[in-house]
Amino acid sequence: MEPNGISASLQDYLEAILNLSRQAETVRVTDIAQELNLAKASVAQALALLKEQDLIRQERYGPVELTEKGRHYALVIESRHKILLGFLVEVLGVNRQTAEKDACLMEHAVSAETMDKLVDFLEKRGLRFT
Secondary structure (H helix, E strand, C coil), rough: CCCHHCCCCHHHHHHHHHHEEEHHHCCHHHHHHHHHCHHHHHHHHHHHHHHHCCCECCCCCCCCECCCCHHHHHHHHHHHHHHHHHHHHCCCCCCCCHHHHHHHHHHHHHCCCHHHHHHHHHHCCCCCCC
């Protein structure tokens, strides 16, 4: 299951929810808005889309939880980010700040085939970034 069918913006929400759920017992709309630097109304709209796709659970005004499918997608996105970030910083020598921005852009667009080839390339050189 690849998250490529989900918009980059919604992928960012999944990744943010995953990160926030590791920091606190509950994740609220306010937390997500703050994390992504967005208005709560924008977050509420995006969450409605994620709920329609069975990627999150949320009762009206309640905490946000990833479904099993949503958690899987979020972990895939997070893994892609770590691999791309490590490649950019450790192999190409890109400064970390630039690499963070680039990895975030790339993680949404790269195909599964390209990610597999990149992982193979890195593993053959004894590098792992997950």
